[in-house]
Amino acid sequence: MRLQTEHLATLLAIVDLGTFEAAARHLHVTPSAVSQRVKALEAAVGQVLVVRAVPCRATTAGEALVRLGRQQLLLESETLAVLAPARGARVDLPVAVNADSVEAWFADVLPVVAGWDDVVLRVHVEDQDHSARLLRSGEVLGAVTSDPTPVQGCSTEPLVTLRYLPTVVPALLERHRRGRRVDWAALPVVRFNAKDDIQQRVLDRHGVAEPPPTHEVPDGHGFATAVRAGLGWGALLEAQAAPALASGELVRLGARDHVDVPLYWQRWRLASEPLDRLSAAIRTAAATVATPGRPPGSGRSARAGRPARAATSTTRHTPR
Template structure:
């Protein structure tokens, strides 16, 4: 595998076409095509699906990840030798609730890192795995403990979600000593959010009989919708603690909560920059909780 071949593959995948790759590399589309064909010939496998856009095959995904790792190491070497002032890129995937809460102090730490450019991808667990597999990101905060090939994984903590609502909404749907879970409007982050459905299932409300459900695909807007009384929702404990103390929000069911584990997956690569990022994430992540409760991916 030659460096110019791997760079051509990376440019094709990032640009989507051979023409875009040629512009990025300052060569002709024919030269890009020749490099890709030479790479495929040496491997005996197709690495790019020709289409609009061009996409890597499973074999191509492995090589794209290798190309990005190689590029990162080269950037670090040049920075150490002070040969280049080009910033090093850190591409990271993080779920929306983490970004809206405990991940924020890491942004302040990044502000003090010289020569580093942050590329954040806000994605759910399923897509973050695809980004890791394709080499688009070097690390991801995820609830999935199964490592992507070529990555290491470690448990870094967890987030506790509490089902909460405004007092007015709770009182409207109170039935005896409990709320009417089958009728009270509920919020959902997106199609992958199963946190509220898990709470409803424990109260005997099956998916086929879901109450009116609002879809709010933003952590900040989701919390604001709960505060507005649009419906009830499961919020991270840290995000609703002050409102619960003031009484502007109330907890639905004193024993109801959902604990979602958090894991950090990153390239299995000895890199000072990746190690520094991992240390920052370990320090900032919320404390782990010992619990048997789980409701799938964090938002």
């Protein structure tokens, strides 16, 4: 059985763009031609490859072919860039990064990539669970994740440990004091989204089983703004919280409470000079934000789902 390159490229376009019609426009063919190519590919492998929904997505079998198609596209674009540099061919580098890394350090990667004339960087801002799925499906070549266990076909390396501090505006804290104690069960909290468990891990440490009033603000900058506005308490990146703590705009909840999140870089095990270059830039940028007392890459050795709980901290698995 031989797989045709144009069929793999068509499958890749459908998964990337979400619909047969969008893939047809991208490939400059008719939607009927796109449909025929997918059917031919499915007939060749004897399995359904695309879930016909909005947006379309690859089946498990389809994900394997998407990975193959992405690898072919990467190698082809690298080869064309070498053979015909004057034509301005660029290598497509899709990666997944959690929102807090974008806020804390990944922005330092962008000026480096800006100096390269041979790549196109596509950043997916996703949480850890989804970034692993994007790696498995072949939608991205690399991902910043809190899971040290590599996705099949990928390598992994430790990057940095981010530290979060639970913070609150003084007025809100005073309204929820009971003598010298904080009423954690009544103190409103802000979380990034339903997958953000960092605040709950602090609450677990204080024995709060039932969630307090919980606001959701699914935006990195908006989350910090909501905490500073007094909407509720929230765990901010240490560097993000420092100015407001110094000025008294925010106070820290629990002098010893913090949450450390080890992050890792996972990438396809594929010989690619542009991907190697990007990995080096990511490694360098992450090294600038080492948590005090914990050098870059000094994260937990336990597998995801088996957190190592320190006496004065909690471990969070789903970074914002």
